[in-house]
Amino acid sequence: xxxxxxxxxxxxxxxxxxxxxxxxxxxxxxxxxxxxxxxxxxxxxxxxxxxxxxxxxxxxxxxxxxxxxxxxxxxxxxxxxxxxxxxxxxxxxxxxxxxxxxxxxxxxxxxxxxxxxxxxxxxxxxxxxxxxxxxxxxxxxxxxxxxxxxxxxxxxxxxxxxxxxxxxxxxxxxxxxxxxxxxxxxxxxxxxxxxxxxxxxxxxxxxxxxxxxxxxxxxxxxxxxxxxxxxxxxxxxxxxxxxxxxxxxxxxxxxxxxxxxxxxxxxxxxxxxxxxxxxxxxxxxxxxxxxxxxxxxxxxxxxxxxxxxxxxxxxxxxxxxxxxxxxxxxxxxxxxxxxxxxxxxxxxxxxxxxxxxxxxxxxxxxxxxxxxxxxxxxxxxxxxxxxxxxxxxxxxxxxxxxxxxxxxxxxxxxxxxxxxxxxxxxxxxxxxxxxxxxxxxxxxxxxxxxxxxxxxxxxxxxxxxxxxxxxxxxxxxxxxxxxx
Numbered sequence: 330x331x332x333x334x335x336x337x338x339x340x341x342x343x344x345x346x347x348x349x350x351x352x353x354x355x356x357x358x359x360x361x362x363x364x365x366x367x368x369x370x371x372x373x374x375x376x377x378x379x380x381x382x383x384x385x386x387x388x389x390x391x392x393x394x395x396x397x398x399x400x401x402x403x404x405x406x407x408x409x410x411x412x413x414x415x416x417x418x419x420x421x422x423x424x425x426x427x428x429x430x431x432x433x434x435x436x437x438x439x440x441x442x443x444x445x446x447x448x449x450x451x452x453x454x455x456x457x458x459x460x461x462x463x464x465x466x467x468x469x470x471x472x473x474x475x476x477x478x479x480x481x482x483x484x485x486x487x488x489x490x491x492x493x494x495x496x497x498x499x500x501x502x503x504x505x506x507x508x509x510x511x512x513x514x515x516x517x518x519x520x521x522x523x524x525x526x527x528x529x530x531x532x533x534x535x536x537x538x539x540x541x542x543x544x545x546x547x548x549x550x551x552x553x554x555x556x557x558x559x560x561x562x563x564x565x566x567x568x569x570x571x572x573x574x575x576x577x578x579x580x581x582x583x584x585x586x587x588x589x590x591x592x593x594x595x596x597x598x599x600x601x602x603x604x605x606x607x608x609x610x611x612x613x614x615x616x617x618x619x620x621x622x623x624x625x626x627x628x629x630x631x632x633x634x635x636x637x638x639x640x641x642x643x644x645x646x647x648x649x650x651x652x653x654x655x656x657x658x659x660x661x662x663x664x665x666x667x668x669x670x671x672x673x674x675x676x677x678x679x680x681x682x683x684x685x686x687x688x689x690x691x692x693x694x695x696x697x698x699x700x701x702x703x704x705x706x707x708x709x710x711x712x713x714x715x716x717x718x719x720x721x722x723x724x725x726x727x728x729x730x731x732x733x734x735x736x737x738x739x740x741x742x743x744x745x746x747x748x749x750x751x752x753x754x755x756x757x758x759x760x761x762x763x764x765x766x767x768x769x770x771x772x773x774x775x776x777x778x779x780x781x782x783x784x785x786x787x788x789x790x791x792x793x794x795x796x797x798x799x800x801x802x803x804x805x806x807x808x809x810x811x812x813x
Contacts, residue, residue, distance in 0.1 A: 348372040348473055356468025364431070365392070365464070368439065370454065370471045377402075377411070377447050379456060383431060383438040390431035392440070394423075397459040400444045402451040404475075406534060409451070415443040448562030450475035450535065476563035479541040481518075485527055488514045489593060498575045498608060499552070502527065503589035513542055513589065515578070521545070522554065535563060545571060552700030558582050574698050575609060576734050608812045612695035612739035614748065615673045615805040616680075617783040619665040622771055623738030623809055624753050625654050628661050631811035636665055638696075639673065641804040643704045649809075653778040658724050658770045659753045661738075662778065663809075676785040677801050678740075681747035682769045685726070689713045692795065693730045693752060693763075695739030696808040702733075706803045710795075711761070718764040719754065725764045726750050732763040740806060741765040746790040746798050 351369045358366075368382035377400065383392060398413040416423045418440055423429065432438045442456070454469040483491075485502075492500045495517045505511040510530035515522060522545035526536050545554040558569035560583070570581040578589040611627030613636070621636065628634055628651055635646040647667040654661045685691075692710045711730030718725020728741065732755050741750030750765030775783055790798050 350471040350473075354468075354470040355466050356470075357465075358467065359465040367456075367466055367469060370469065372446060372471075372473055375446055376414075377444045379442045379444070379454075381440045381442065383440065385432045385436040391428040392431055393428045394425055394440065394442065395458045395460050395463060396425040398425075398442065398463075399457060399459060400442075400447070401455040401457075402447040403453045403455075404448075404450045405453075407451075409447065411444040411447070413442055413444060417441045417443065447473065449473055449564065450562070475535065478559045478563050479544075480537070481525060481539045481541065483516075483525065483539050485514075485538065488516060488525060488527070491516050491518075492593065499573045501591045502593035503578045504592050505587055505589050507587050509587075511542075511587075511589075513578075515545075515573075522547075524556075535561070543569065543571070550700070572700075574700055574734055608810070610696060610699055610735050610811070611737040611809045612735065612752070613663065613807045613809045614738075614740040615676055615785075615807070616662075616775075617676070617785060619670060619672065620652065620783045621649065621663050621665070621807060621809075622740075622751060623661050623663060624751065624766075625656050625659045625661045626753070627738045627809055628654075628663060628811055630813050633812045634663060635810045636663075637704070637808040637810065638706070638804070639665075639670070639807060643808060645669075646810070653774055655770065655774045658766055658774075660751060660766060660771055660774050662774065673805060675789070676787075676805055677789045678742070678746050678748055678805070679786045679788045680768050680771070680784040681743065681749050682772050684716065684767070684769075685713055685743060685749050687713050687716060690744045691728060691730060691749070692742050692744075693728075693732060693736065693739060694742070694799065694802060694806045695732070695736040695752065697733035697735035699735055699808065704808060706806060708799055714762070722764075724766055724770055725753075726767060728763050728765055729761050730763060731761050736763075738809060740802075742798075742802070745788060746793070746802065747788055 349369055349371045353367060353370055355367060364384040366382050368380045371378045394416050400411045402409050416425055452471055452473050454471060455467045457463060457465040500515050500517050502514045512528035514525040514527055516525055523541055524543040526540040526542045527538055529536060543556040543558045545556045547554055552573045554571045556569040556571055558566045560566055566582060572579045576591050580587045611623055613621040613623035616622055634649045636649050637643045637646050639647060647665045647670050649663040649665045652662045652664050690712055692708060694706055694708055696704060697707055709730040711728050713726050714729050715727035717723055718727050732752050736752045739752045740748045741752055743749050748768055750767055751771060752765050754764045772784060790801050
């Protein structure tokens with residue numbers, strides 16, 4: 330059934346995507362006196378089909394094609410070896426490793442050997458049975474020109490200039506973290522995005538700097554694109570998808586997922602987890618009198634700050650302004666200044682400034698990766714792993730609750746529902762390692778800037794289970810969207 334499906338698909342492909350060489354030149358052949366020659370080589374979308382031409386012989390002559398038959402293809406620099414997939418006679422499957430009678434005198438027949446598709450540019454084939462008395466055809470010259478992709482006459486310096494002039498959080502230079510190690514630049518030209526090839530770990534000479542690797546088409550979801558992707562052999566794949574979140578790019582091509590790290594422009598806050606670009610987001614939580622606590626790196630360089638999620642409504646936005654910052658400890662206070670704002674209501678948690686212990690269970694609420702995960706608030710849980718943070722920073726807790734870009738500025742809760750920290754970073758070199766600023770440093774910022782405390786002091790949710798705590802808390806944890 331597998332070969333039957335292959336043959337049905339091949340019949341369709343031959344009609345639409347054929348590349349045929351009839352009676353190719355063969356440099357050398359050993360056919361064991363059999364009256365067999367290569368009639369044609371057909372390259373379809375999915376297969377390489379080699380047709381054998383058999384002329385009549387004396388009675389008792391026979392033909393056998395071994396399951397050890399291979400096709401070796403070369404482009405002058407690189408060689409690939411492909412095993413035989415199937416043998417057919419006018420669409421009828423013939424078994425490998427079995428003898429078939431040759432047609433009688435004045436008769437002729439055809440057998441099709443099926444292999445996987447060879448890449449474009451591979452123009453010399455060798456087919457052999459790899460057995461003591463097998464057939465060998467060497468130096469089969471076929472027409473299979475190198476595929477071409479669109480090309481932009483841009484150097485890496487030119488590309489960096491374009492990215493700097495159109496730094497929207499998507500444009501940038503990305504490096505793959507898989508073994509292929511593609512280096513690709515995403516640029517925007519005439520309001521259209523495309524990926525430009527800059528390098529790869531093992532280049533067979535097909536790709537040059539400036540070649541277009543993908544042409545992107547936007548979807549209804551911000552950061553999600555469908556794309557025309559040019560494969561390694563430069564064939565088009567129209568069913569590729571890409572996701573950008575400001576710091577990474579993820580591609581889905583031919584059922585394979587590849588992750589890329591954004592390397593240019595470099596982030597202004599090396600230990601932060603907010604996305605870069607002209608528009609980015611983070612998280613904040615309610616204090617008294619319309620004040621909100623968040624990270625300094627969330628609001629840094631922001632000309633406009635919008636707050637979503639007040640009262641649980643993520644569609645209504647409120648304008649806010651920066652009131653105070655602590656750059657060293659990555660903390661900021663902003664305040665909603667909007668005529669439509671009517672207050673937060675009774676805040677159900679308190680800010681607990683005393684130190685928490687290692688092993689204490691915690692949970693995090695926030696708005697990570699909103700371009701791909703949506704704008705619904707997300708919950709993660711874990712424990713306090715250490716009372717010190719990155720490189721022993723005493724201002725931080727290390728936590729095991731997973732955090733992502735967009736969690737920055739969000740609250741860290743203990744099991745009672747008290748706020749004990751402010752999320753500000755993740756460790757990209759370790760799994761499920763995040764960091765939170767201890768709220769004693771938030772208290773210091775408030776006391777240095779305010780005449781009276783704006784930190785909530787009354788916990789009304791300590792007796793609730795986690796599900797009910799989240800339902801109560803989610804209306805006091807906000808999505809912060811900034812633009813510059």
